[in-house]
C-alpha cells in the first residue's frame with residue numbers, strides 16, 4: 116500500500132484584525148492557544164483524534180514550538196517536529212512538503228502543519244521600524260548615531276539596508292515591481308484588478324476578515340499610498356488567528372472521512388544570491404530582479420509533477436502584495452514574461468469564468484494573513500468542492516508561498 | 531551650505547548594524563569614500579561586503595574605490611514613517627554603481643536613498659551621484675542625488 120502523502124483535513128480559528136481576536140474567540144486568547152484550536156479543528160475535520168497525531172511542522176519563525184504544542188495537546192509521542200528555513204511566508208508550502216516527506220519516509224504517520232499568528236499579541240509586521248529606531252527607547256533626545264553589532268546573519272543582512280529605511284514588506288516588494296512596470300508597462304490598475312477580484316471572492320467567504328467590505332477599482336485607486344506603487348489595498352492585512360492542515364499516507368487516508376487530496380509534487384527554491392529576497396538582494400541577476408524569483412522552482416515543480424500550467428484548474432497564489440501575484444503568474448508560466456498585466460485584464464483570476472480562478476477564499480489581501488498557510492487550506496477545499504467560490508470539476512490546484520523571498524509551492528490533486 | 535554637512539534624515543533612523551565583514555566598508559563611508567569589496571583572487575567586485583567572493587569563494591579582499599556615480603535601477607517612494615520627525619515620502623532607491631577596471635560578473639548595486647528630488651522626476655536609468663550625510667562623528671550614510 117502506498118505511503119504517498121495526502122491532505123486529509125483542514126481547520127482554522129476565526130480570523131480577526133490584529134488585536135481583535137478576543138472578539139471572535141469569546142475571550143482573551145494567546146497565540147499558542149490559537150494553534151491548539153486550529154490543530155484540533157483540522158484533526159476533527161479528518162476524522163482523527165489528537166491521539167493519532169505524531170508529527171508537527173511549521174514555518175516563518177513560528178513562536179509556538181512543536182515540543183510545547185505537543186506537550187500541551189497531550190500528543191502520545193512526538194516523532195517528527197520541524198520548522199522550515201525559507202523565511203516568512205516563503206515557507207508555508209515547504210512546511211507541507213516536509214510533512215509529506217516525513218510520512219512518505221515513515222518517520223511519522225500523521226503530521227499536522229500549523230501556523231499561528233497573533234500580531235495583536237506580538238509585533239505588527241507593518242510596524243517593524245518601532246523596534247529598530249535609534250530613539251533611545253523614547254528618550255527626549257535620540258542618542259548619537261553609532262554602529263550596532265549584528266549578532267545574527269539576518270541582522271547582518273538587514274543591518275546593511277535598515278539605515279535607508281528598508282523595514283517593511285511593502286517597501287521591499289515594491290522595488291522589483293517598480294522595475295517590472297518600467298520594463299513592461301504594467302500599471303497600478305492591473306494591481307487594482309487583482310485586489311478587487313480577490314475581494315469579490317472574500318465577500319462570498321464567511322471566514323474572511325473583509326467579507327462585508329466590497330472593494331471597487333475606484334476605491335483601490337483612491338486609497339492612500341503605502342510604498343509606491345503599492346497603495347493600501349495592494350497590501351495584505353495584519354491579522355490574528357491560526358490554521359492547520361493534516362497530512363498522512365494514502366494508505367491511512369483511505370479509511371478516513373474525506374476524499375484525500377494528493378500532494379502530487381512540492382518544491383522549495385531560491386535563486387543565486389537571493390538571501391532575504393527583495394529586502395537584501397539588490398545584486399541578483401537582472402533577468403531575475405523584476406520577477407517573483409520563483410521561475411526556476413516553478414519549472415522544477417512542473418517537471419516533477421509531469422504537469423503543465425494548462426493542467427491547473429484553480430490556483431492559490433501567495434498575495435502579500437498584489438504585484439507579487441502578477442509576477443508569480445509569469446514565473447509559473449500562466450502567461451509570458453511581461454504579459455502579466457494583459458493576463459489580469461482578461462479576467463483570468465475570477466472564480467466566475469476566469470481561465471485561472473485564483474485565491475478563491477480572498478487570500479492574504481482579503482481572507483486573512485496567516486503567512487499563506489490558509490492558501491493550502493483553500494487549495495484542499497477547492498478540490499473537495501468546499502470553497503465558497505467553487506470551480507466546477509476542479510481536480511488540480513497550484514498553491515504557492517511568498518514570492519520575492521526564498522519560496523515554495525505545491526501541486527495538489529483531487530481523487 | 532556645504533553638502534558634507536547637510537541633513538536629510540533624522541538621527542532616529544535605524545543605525546547601521548555591522549559585523550566584521552561590513553565594518554570596514556562603513557568605516558570608509560565615515561571618511562566619505564564609496565567603495566566595494568574586491569576579491570584579490572579573481573578581481574570580482576561586490577556589495578554588500580561578505581565573507582566570501584560570490585564568484586570564486588575566495589576570502590581575501592581589499593576595498594576598491596568607486597566614483598560614487600551610477601544610475602537609478604529601481605525605487606519606491608515610502609509614505610509611512612520609519613522614524614519620528616521624518617519628511618514623507620522618502621525615496622528608497624537601488625543604485626547601480628559604476629565600477630571601473632574590474633571584471634564584474636554581478637552588478638554592484640547598493641540599497642540607498644534618493645534625496646532632494648520630486649516624485650515626478652523619478653526615472654529609472656537616470657544618472658545619480660553619491661552625497662554623504664554625516665549622522666555623527668562615527669557614522670556617515672551614503673545617499674544619492676540625480677546628476678543634472
Ligand SMILES: [Zn+2]
Nearest residue numbers: 569572583586
Ligand atoms: Zn573571487
